[in-house]
Amino acid sequence: MKRFYEILLFSLIFFISCSQNDYRKYMEKGEYEKALKIAEEKFKTNPEKKVLADIIYLSDEKLYDTKRAVLHTKRYENIRGDFSGIENIVGTLFYNYSLSFYKKGENDSSEYYLKKAEHFSPENYKICLLFGKLYVKRNDFENAKKFLLKSIELEGNNIESYKFLGNIEFLQGNFEKAKNYYEKGISVDSSDCQLLMNYAELNMKTKNEKNGIEIIKKVISIDSTYFDAYDRLVKYYYKVGLTDSIFKYLNLYENIAKRKTKEK
Secondary structure (H helix, E strand, C coil): CHHHHHHHHHHHHHHHHHHHHHHHHHHHHCCHHHHHHHHHHHHHHCCCHHHHHHHHHHHHHHCCCHHHHHHHHHHHHHHCCCCCCCHHHHHHHHHHHHHHHHHCCCHHHHHHHHHHHHHHCCCCHHHHHHHHHHHHHCCCHHHHHHHHHHHHHHCCCCHHHHHHHHHHHHHCCCHHHHHHHHHHHHHHCCCCHHHHHHHHHHHHHCCCHHHHHHHHHHHHHHCCCCHHHHHHHHHHHHHHCCHHHHHHHHHHHHHHHHHHHHHC
8 A cells, every 4th residue: 555655656756847847848949929828837736936937928028918927927926926036037028118108198007117127127228218218208318327327337329219219419519528429329330320319409509510511421322222311411502502312312212112012
């Protein structure tokens, strides 16, 4: 009889062990939805930290269902609350969820989840950058600058922060500071068309129109379909009365647009 219970206990342990690892086999095969469903079932009865990390990975990174991962994370927070060892994973999850609200213009929800992200990953430069963008939307430029500068401290090759800092200084009439930030951003990536267009606009504003025009032409050389560059050139040439240049760039853009349409 004792031998029977030993065998039964061993079988039960083996079964539990196999069922716990089943979802990882599906992960290895790339069957992410199936893996996630099994992991979720396991998580219902035994909310383990390691399983939560796998659920976040499957939901957020592989299936792009961030909300699903957030719901499980909230449940785990209420039951266990111990995120040691997976703080950055959870921080990235809340950042992604915050970003989804930011893109929809739901700024209060974005800020709420961004604060949760900051709690878990205070050294993530993307979190500081998004805080900066949120404050820009609210015209709170001082707080925006504080977070954007912190974002650069954490990641120096972060052109988005340079771009936004340049824009803020431009709007506030601090043209030298704006120039400094734009040029730092360009030193990191000289092919960012939006950054170059902002820098060109600064040159136009400060009466350095020749340099501004050359920068806009550089944008077209980088991306021949960048409509804003053609639009800005046409407006400038209209202002100074250069009719030939107006038609040149209008025709050039029209021909490129037709070619792109045919390629599709």
